[in-house]
Amino acid sequence: MLEPAIHAEVLIEALPYLRQFYGKTIVVKYGGNAMVDETLKMQVMQDIALLHYVGIRPILVHGGGPEINAMMEKMNLQPNFVGGLRVTDAATMEIVEMVLAGKTNKAIVTLLNQQGAKAVGLSGKDANLILACKMESPHGDLGFVGEVITINADFLNMLAEQGYVPVICSVAIGPDGASYNVNADHVAGHIASAVGAAKLVILTDVEGLYRDYKDKSTLINEMTTQDADVMIATGAADRGMIPKLEACITAIEGGVPRAHLIDGRQAHSLLIEIFTNTGIGTMVRSS
Amino acid sequence: MLEPAIHAEVLIEALPYLRQFYGKTIVVKYGGNAMVDETLKMQVMQDIALLHYVGIRPILVHGGGPEINAMMEKMNLQPNFVGGLRVTDAATMEIVEMVLAGKTNKAIVTLLNQQGAKAVGLSGKDANLILACKMESPHGDLGFVGEVITINADFLNMLAEQGYVPVICSVAIGPDGASYNVNADHVAGHIASAVGAAKLVILTDVEGLYRDYKDKSTLINEMTTQDADVMIATGAADRGMIPKLEACITAIEGGVPRAHLIDGRQAHSLLIEIFTNTGIGTMVRSS
Amino acid sequence: MLEPAIHAEVLIEALPYLRQFYGKTIVVKYGGNAMVDETLKMQVMQDIALLHYVGIRPILVHGGGPEINAMMEKMNLQPNFVGGLRVTDAATMEIVEMVLAGKTNKAIVTLLNQQGAKAVGLSGKDANLILACKMESPHGDLGFVGEVITINADFLNMLAEQGYVPVICSVAIGPDGASYNVNADHVAGHIASAVGAAKLVILTDVEGLYRDYKDKSTLINEMTTQDADVMIATGAADRGMIPKLEACITAIEGGVPRAHLIDGRQAHSLLIEIFTNTGIGTMVRSS
Amino acid sequence: MLEPAIHAEVLIEALPYLRQFYGKTIVVKYGGNAMVDETLKMQVMQDIALLHYVGIRPILVHGGGPEINAMMEKMNLQPNFVGGLRVTDAATMEIVEMVLAGKTNKAIVTLLNQQGAKAVGLSGKDANLILACKMESPHGDLGFVGEVITINADFLNMLAEQGYVPVICSVAIGPDGASYNVNADHVAGHIASAVGAAKLVILTDVEGLYRDYKDKSTLINEMTTQDADVMIATGAADRGMIPKLEACITAIEGGVPRAHLIDGRQAHSLLIEIFTNTGIGTMVRSS
């Protein structure tokens, strides 16, 4: 058991951050190991519930690649990726949607509710939350892979004002009523921008962004959107990090002051990022 | 094209019903052919949207047996029923939930939104909407088959006041966080009771309830909850109708003035039931 | 009795119009035969009540020439018209006001309340609803004939938000506190403009506007305010239609999207105009 | 011009009454000379406007016998009274309604609006404000003479909350939609009771109630409802005072703390009654 004085020290160090984010929205992109490891999973849920209870309005966005693959396997279907994107034919899209909206999303909602956070699970179809169009790809027809066009921020703000925590999966609705598979990082970036979030936090499976992704000693603490543009253009960023960087750029260009890539493998990294003086991961800000 | 005078006649006949149900909630249990036939499906969605636009607050409840079976088949799993109830082991429950919350529910939401109704899809896990416990069955352990304990009416009322149409699938949350497969008719009955609905309307694949279900000439126009109790107790009702009758009893004992079993195979039977002088199907009222 | 399917067809055809006019204001100028024939009268009241119940906000404006003449006759006074306008001396104005505000208005209010519409009768004096000044006429002094200057839209909006249907007679208040006899068509046009109505509908005793008012085959389905200006300037319009055309122009120049001249002799022409695909009468829109 | 000190003395003497009636409703029955004499009329309107501006909610109720008689005369009709009540056939009722709702009422509204009081004129038909039934009389059939059954207090409270001053004439609506001529004193008593007024003030043409109405030295300053019952039963009260006493009894039995019969011939008697220590007229309170 910790010394009482330690408790006090930590809580008081959190005070300026409590003040800063009171009543503000923080969009969290949930993914990677933090979605797989049972202990990490519970810790993220505790973190979100804590944000909720200290008067911050969290919005959780998630995808769910591994569970989709597992389900496809059970149905003897072969996942097919081109340029890092899942080729999504109608049969695949059906599975993507069922798994994300019917399984992953509801499991997160249940965990959050157990922490007392009044969570409501949503897909991009509910209240036309995420409108998308078909993505044109240089790699050929990717099927129902979509790009975000607009977010129904009114609906999210209404839920937040009523004290609910939205949990959103990366399934969008097309103008034609078709389901689209959209990148969850991108969704998080667009939502952060649409609701005027105070922060976008993306949980990853790395410490942050490396200047040279092959060299762990080159972790970047802080960068601008311009730096991010350059890293994407020059291929300096690891391919898996590109949509995450793009999401940060979308958010910041939409007026979000700060976006963070943090290590979801570290216990309670979300709380540490928000409530301590210790900067962790990589922070992106306006140029 | 109809004569203008016909338009006027119909609209004016609807006037007293518009007056009666203005601002009231009507719970609709959606199921059977109306969920399978593309034309009927669209017609129900138009009916719900119309209710929404004339100031009535519809809540849609659905299950989805055929789609669950189809999905199980794709996964080489064998549905197993005992006493009319699906034996729901963990693997089956996962499929039930995915199909209902991730596929059927979102498809209905999309159709309603295309009709302009601002629909929001929910499972019983969202905001702890439907709390259930494990059902004890004389037929042995049925696994994750549950019975409804309570409904979070506050959440539904909040959505209704904000102008959203809730679409709810029959998946419940247990006190332990487990998913439960609950009967959709029962869910509709409990919701009607919890939100103080003005009507419960259950769409079926028959004209209504028959005094003798083997004789189509014995259709019952109106009955009391007492009559319903007797029909259940004496086995006079067709087994498929029993949960529907039970839902009507739950609703009416919970204060809902009228419950209706109507023929979902008839085009726009919902509108006809609500807005015309022609009684259709079987109406259940308090003894 | 109509077939149930007919009911459904009509209601569903109305759906897009329900959606379009939900929460919007429609100003109806009530007059002519529809105010005299008992059956037509009741039908208009049903139509207004129906608009009220489907979430549309109707405002009714009326004059009442025949009843004024009848009352003058009882009092051995001779109506006197110059250039189509009633010469309104003090004695006549007293009768005009008594008949419109004390008899015609209250009779309409009673009929609407019997249809469940929560009607409130108003003259232009209540809450200074219609402010007018004396009309200068080339035909000499017309006495208390006035022209509308401004409308107290706040009061009408307040009543509408509280769920009341305003019924307004064409008596205005002058800056000096005198009563003024104003043209009811003009009042309707100004009110439609002031409250930001979605439609102005004027009930007449003809099918609509004719290009040549002596030739019934020249009915105009749709025209612009520019066309209307021309018809007034060239004398192509029947004199009785001129104030109605002017009201349409006032409304549309004030931002109302559409104004309609429809046949009040046709049963429920108001509902048919609003809720069916069948265009009736003459529609005026912006040039 | 008065000394400044006098101003101060008067205003300060008013302070405890301002405090006592702040936000409360005072129902004023307006009638007699105060409705005929131009100077008195204007003074009553100033008094009502002043009540409005110091945060009190006035409601004005009026009849209008002399103007009805004058109009009947113009139409060569003979007023006919039995037991002090106007025999009201259909032709008479039409005139009563026209005069009260269309002439007297609107004239009062205009005067109040000129004093800045945002007045709205109403008859008992508007929003079904005064519901009445036919009065059964020992003197035979009196035609459309009615007795008040209920008041729509919600509508009056809504107007008061929105800052409007209701001006109500004594025409009621029957359950059948017919107009009824009701006693204005009675209307005032019922309204005071229905809206929970803090006071009912009835303007009369006498100083107050006399113990012996033939002896002016027997003015009663204060009496109970029991005293009033006795005076009515024993015939001690002048016949013209009976409905006024009945109105006081209705109000006080309905929970209004005090009812007053004051001299409307005295300039600003309303203000003097409310804002000074000088008791004037006759005050009726609970036994």
Place this chain on the structure above:
Amino acid sequence: MLEPAIHAEVLIEALPYLRQFYGKTIVVKYGGNAMVDETLKMQVMQDIALLHYVGIRPILVHGGGPEINAMMEKMNLQPNFVGGLRVTDAATMEIVEMVLAGKTNKAIVTLLNQQGAKAVGLSGKDANLILACKMESPHGDLGFVGEVITINADFLNMLAEQGYVPVICSVAIGPDGASYNVNADHVAGHIASAVGAAKLVILTDVEGLYRDYKDKSTLINEMTTQDADVMIATGAADRGMIPKLEACITAIEGGVPRAHLIDGRQAHSLLIEIFTNTGIGTMVRSS
């Protein structure tokens, strides 16, 4: 006892002023004899309570020089003034604050509450109401004498909307958390400007401003801010009147329509200024 007619005359003369100031804020600088003489004191409290009850929102600002000096004397401290300003070392500031916020302020609050006005006493520290900086003086270091920088108008408006009367003493908070002694006239001027008052009224111990302060026959009835600037610059104003004139200028340049210097020695001069046609004292308006 005054004649009833006098009461009526005074109340009716007040009517246009009641109308004009309804719902508006009037800032009153309380000081001088009116704060010392027991009778005058009670009269000012009655005046403020009356403003409160007629729907005006009063804000009272006060200093308290004589009480500070008396307390310093008790503590054997010598007041020290330079150029009319109290040299305020730390010990003096402690006494200033204690006396103003702990004694004078609470005594005023008590008197107002006894008149029914729901008063709340505040210093410039509460809710950071008055932010000040150290005053730079040509006369050398004056210690904790401050100049007003900003007013927290939101807090005052919130109290006013909730029906409370703020009573504010002239102690301010510095950015460093130190207490500052600020001129109460200046505070009143800044508050009037910040809350958008309809009037600033400063109670003085003279009749008003004299063109030549040695000649009582030169009382100024009305002047512009330009005139005031000239009088300050040319030394034509008595030194004690300079901060009062400056406060008037601050208020009027901040958008307050009128500022008044009135004689606090005259009974109820506040009511007389506001509610009568008799202009008293000196009125300052925009150039």
Place this chain on the structure above:
Amino acid sequence: MLEPAIHAEVLIEALPYLRQFYGKTIVVKYGGNAMVDETLKMQVMQDIALLHYVGIRPILVHGGGPEINAMMEKMNLQPNFVGGLRVTDAATMEIVEMVLAGKTNKAIVTLLNQQGAKAVGLSGKDANLILACKMESPHGDLGFVGEVITINADFLNMLAEQGYVPVICSVAIGPDGASYNVNADHVAGHIASAVGAAKLVILTDVEGLYRDYKDKSTLINEMTTQDADVMIATGAADRGMIPKLEACITAIEGGVPRAHLIDGRQAHSLLIEIFTNTGIGTMVRSS
């Protein structure tokens, strides 16, 4: 610097308490060393600000004995205590009020505002917050020593809803307008009861209550109000603890679930009591 993991551990341990006290009021009696030692003082202010930012509504109550004595000394007055109570003649009461309301209270307000807590300082006179009567003492006339009669909870709740932190000194108002010196512990107990607080926390200069106050090893962790009654009756409690125990009893009998006597000398003991599993001090609960 602490390890990030430590931060996370502490914050997560706080989660259930954040949940439990969200939107609830906690009344803190501030006194003793925590009011004298500069470091402790600042820590209490941080604690209160933190409560404010995590959605808890703190109310601070304080007395100020040592500062009163110091001020009396400066004025050559001799404090005089009988039975532990300050004999409070008029001169002493003036000093008590000035020091508490004008010095101590404002100093606390300033410190809280520097921590961002929007504090508003109040005495029992503001909005008639604390109504008291003269205390009858067996020790003779104690002058202006009072006992709390009622609390104006509406005013405190209004401030809390608007986001302000009330800081209240132990000066009360008598029905006659006199100031009364009341025990600050008692005030805290009455306020906790009146506002329906979730907790009363009293900061003391001891670890808590000892079963035998001469033996530090007999610290009581938890006791009932019955135990407290016994300790007071039998003289087992140290005299200084009696009003604190009485305050706990008042609070708990008024419906407050828990009252705590904690050690104000321990850094951040308030946060530790509220947000950790470590019970500190003595907790009192219902018998």
